[in-house]
Amino acid sequence: MSETATSPHFKENAHAALADSELQRSLEILETNFIGRRKLVADKLPEFDALRDAARDIKNHTLAHLDLYLEEYERRVVAQGGHVHYAVTAADARAIILEICRSVNAKIVTKGKSMIAEEVGLDDFLTAHSITPIETDLGEYIIQIRHEMPSHIIAPALHLSKAQVAADFRRVHTQLPADRNLEEPQTLLAEARAVLREKFLAADVGITGANFLVAETGTSIIVTNEGNGDLTQTLPKIHIVLTSIEKLVPTLEDVSEFLRVLARSATGQEMSVYTTLSTGPRRSGDPDGPREYHVVLLDNGRSAMLGGEFREMLRCIRCGACMNHCPVYQAIGGHAYGWVYPGPMGAVLTPSLIGIDKAGNLPNASTFCGRCEEVCPVRIPLPKLMRFWREREFERHLSPATVRAGLSFWAFFARRPRLYGFATDVAARMLALMSGARGRFHWLPLARGWTDQRDFPAPQGATFQAQWRKR
């Protein structure tokens, strides 16, 4: 929930992250695995860039007709015996889900991975109402027992070492022998599998997200590698799909395009292990499956984005490629961003959802290197959107006073070339003199941020303009 966002403390968060050697070690894996694998698999598919263009165009078309596709989607879901619920706010979503859970006296709810569930703070809410939510995606399960937020939208436990996970399993799985060997990832996974298998079979309600919704057939699609989402939605009496309005895609052919770019961009796989298309509850003749199928469609600020300069952000398919390639994310990890969505996509989306006043640091902490946009499978111009947020901040006078003052001072000169030329020539020669023969400054007032960790090169002497005018 937005109340728990620590995004206003981004600088402090980043400072802690930079000093956290466990985290730094974990982040190195990101660079060698995700980036390399994506490149390999993208290079193997000649049509990859054309697919990105197609994916972008399909999303643009869908967003421009979102009201109509939503109507069609709802019609198809209902025709198959499912229910569609519209949740304008996070509170609405929580209330709807609680009511559905209460209708079957649910005690245990299993959950597939869902960023929307994090966004609306579902787990804490259910717990407060005496319903036990159990995350079944291994990464989400690990952070659930640590009471943490995910640090990456695809690999939520990326920031943890296996030793940390082992310690948490020992702390929580008290029914198992305390001295058991938990050295290897295999044993950790086997333990999680056994513990969670029991929960899958005991759950009354299963909640998943949806990577895509297909208007043509009233279908929700989840994409996983573990199979947890499938066990979550197949075994309990009720399957709830908690999702958001921009996940809609018109047809099965359209979804094929996205399936071709999603796994490749996210993990460097050709396809995730399980891509599951669900359409409604158990049919007559179905020996398994949920008896009820509910789709909760969340808005929470997205329809507002539709009408403004951040519409392009609604194309996002949550692959995580942007954060994998971002030098800032690679340096500080996901928790520093303070909320559910980290990295470049988080920097653009978070202010829309929790406000630029809380999340102002996020779009500012970027070098605009452009690598995110370069790898985005739906070609979202992330740096440009971050700059739009900076413009909004500037207009609303939200940037720090020192920054505005500095900018005003600089702009005064920059708009007056002759005056600028005179002032800079004086300043450059003075600095050159001050640096003597060293050619650099070890320390410079007003540039402490730089000189704390870097030397500052000195000017050569008179400016180029001054020298040129003299010729």
Add this chain to the structure above:
Amino acid sequence: MAGPRVGLFITCLIDFFRPSVGFAAVKLLHEAGCSVEVPRQACCGQPAFNSGDRGDARAIAEQVIAACETFDYIVVPSGSCAGMLKVHYPELFRGDPNWQPRADAFAGKCFELISFLVDVMGVTASSAEFAGTVTYHDSCSGLRELGVKGQARRLLATVAGLTLIELQDADVCCGFGGTFCVKYPEISNAIVAKKVANIRASGAGTLLAGDLGCLMNMAGKLARVGSGVEVRHVAEVLAGMAGEPAIAAPRERKAVTTP
């Protein structure tokens, strides 16, 4: 009949910190057959633009366009400033019936220096000599906004005596980011530290790039960690003007040391 009339957009960093790069650019342009003038405007307005101050950015852009639009080409020895002029100026004036056509026409004439020499003037070789090993960093804006990648490497390959070693993660940001290194210095430092580790691991004696901001950032970190790697703008080497003290290096020329 003289060749194309080029307006050299000097950029505020080169103007202030390292005019020798400007003179190297002039030399390269003369050698390619261009006549060169230098309009008074030094800054492209990017600091204002990236800080969300569209008003100041527009005002500066109008001045720059008015001062430069009569040249055949506007050449910029910096990928990020060239990107500002070529890609972002048209964005600043989108929808403005008076300025949009002027901005579009202006943008069409703007080029980063090295890609101008190679792609427009057809320069295929450098007559310079440089005895040493060199590694090259791809500055982000030049690379991703303007597609500047192979041109500098191709020219460097023709410099007599020069050995080019590819830099690991050459296309990864150095952490400068204009105002970023001032607003988020710790994160910027973490990023440049990785870059410096790669530079040192390359074994090259000299680091080159096409953007002075990146170069100052990397040079400053290299100096702080005691590395002897020399840092220069690629134009200096291509123009055979690599005799000046390197960026952040001491004024007196010491005996050559190995990095």
Add this chain to the structure above:
Amino acid sequence: MFASIRSALGVNGREAPRRKEVADRLREHPTGVVPARGHLPPAERVTLFADMVAAAAGTVTRASVENVPGAIAEFLRRHNLPLSLRRGDDARLAALPWERERTLEVTVGPSDGRQLASVSHAFGAVAETGTLVLASGSDNPTTLNFLPDNHIVVVDAKDIAADFESVFAKLRARYGERQLPRVVNMITGPSRSADIEQTLILGAHGPRRLHVIICN
């Protein structure tokens, strides 16, 4: 919510051109960019499929119809598994010559989590990515795809298509326009997780082993 979406888009929802565009797209479901990769002559297509399954850590074998029960038994023996299997009531599976492997105990129905091995018959497959496509129902219950540790899937060679679109078209033909069965599972290899230090491990929550039998 529709009001806020419509006002954001600047429409009232009744505009004819927009409605037509949407109706046309849903009816015509135009095909987009389709990779050329899977578009091979049948024999090569099957080989590509088998290679892609193996690349996803599945195992593959080929068998004629009469040898399928033998191939299944061989798989179970190779992994020291009991010779017991659950299947759905798919007619093609029912028609297999099970009597050729009398020691193989085969029960019919969904899984309750206690079975170690299951067999399904695929609706189709996609050579492009080595993906099996299975449809829910009593013929191939969904729980057979996920609960048992070992999942064996029989797929007819002729049902191995070049791309996803071909299989979707077949689903439409079988289940009707705008319809799908309750669940379509597109499965590429056995279950896995890399959530612990990015170490890839097989057998997360779904099957540890996926064995594909391509039936001629």
